[in-house]
Amino acid sequence: MRDLATGVGYLIKGQRWMAQHPRSWGFGMVPALITLVGYVAALIALGLWTDDAISWLTPFADDWGTPWLGLFRGALAVLFFGGCLLLALITFTAVTLLVGQPFYESLSERVDLSLDGHAPESGLPLWRELLIALRESTTVVIRVVLWGTLLFVAGFLPVIGQTAIPAIGFCIAGFFLTEELTAVALQRRRVPLAERLRLLRSRKLLVLGFGVPLTLLFLVPLAAVVVMPGAVAGATLLARDLLGEPTSQDPPASGDTALGTGIPGGPGPHGPDPMGPR
Structure with a gap:
């Protein structure tokens, strides 16, 4: 249970970190807002055509x-729309991270710098990073679709389908949502997808404590736009925890005022702050 509380704590700390850096917060909301507009339009269209699609699929x-x-078609419509919503929650994060890749990577670096003055770099060109992110995100989406299909079928089970299955769905969404967000920090450390999944599975309560509340927040209109930058910051802390790196600021070194105060605006070992002065 301690891991569960720690996961929630990282989510809160990430939002707090962004609240202390409002300029970065504002920039970070732009990719999420662009993605949200497209997703809202798609979900509205899906909602309007769900009944027709269910009728076409069940002529018998x-x-x-x-x-x-x-009752039959209504239950199918709810399960179908719920499955699409689950898929949307996961792919929203993946698409937003791809749209805002340069910013979110710099944001994650700033969190690393604020803790110990060191920000690991992949050393890969941007196009290569985007290609890897796209490939790995596609793999995650395929896994989500498979899980969503399984949950859709299990939703027909009496009682369990209306109680336990939705709860399991939120846990699965939280797990993969956390995977997408921690990927920003872990890809910079050259940790491949298979290893990331192994790390996440080894600390399931930590992952669920971070991902499930975030999944619920993403269901609130416009909340995803507001919390997305902080979610990346919090996921960087979680990624450091998974790798055994410190997640709180080291005591300031003598004369190191910029990093010693926790403000990643100083030069540090990797040159000036990639986001520029605040």
């Missing part, structure tokens, strides 16, 4: 009497 039920026809 056309002759069923009331109330069975309405």
Whole structure:
């Protein structure tokens, strides 16, 4: 249970870090806002066409009497839309990170610098990083689709389908949401997807403590836009924890005022702050 509380704590610390850096927060919301507009339009269209799609997929039920026809297709519509919403939650993060890749990577570096004055770098050109991120995100989305299909089928089970299955769905969404967010810091450390998944599975309560509350927040209109930058900052702390790196600021060294105060605005060992002065 301690790991669960720690995961929630990293989510809160990430938001607090961004609140102390409002300029970065504002820039970080732009990619999320652009992505959100597209997703809202797609979900509205999906909502308008769900009933027609379910009717087309279940022609065998056309002759069923009331109330069975309405109950059957209504349950399918809810499960179908819920599965699409689960997929949207995961892919929203992946797409937002791809759209805002340069910013979020710099943001993650700043969090690292504020802790110990060191920000690992992948050493890869931007196009290569984007290609790797796209490939690995596609792999994650495929896994989510498979899980979503399994949960969709399990949703037909009496009682369990309406109670336990939605809870399991939130846990799965939280796990993969955390994977996408920690990937920003872990890819800079050249940690491949298979190893990232192994690390996350080794600390499931830590991951769920971070990811499940974030999943619930993402269901609130516009909340995803506001919390996304802080989620990246918090995920960087979580990634450091998984690798055994310090997650709190080291005591300031003599004369090191910029990093010693926790403000990543000083030059540090990797040159000037990539986000520029605040």
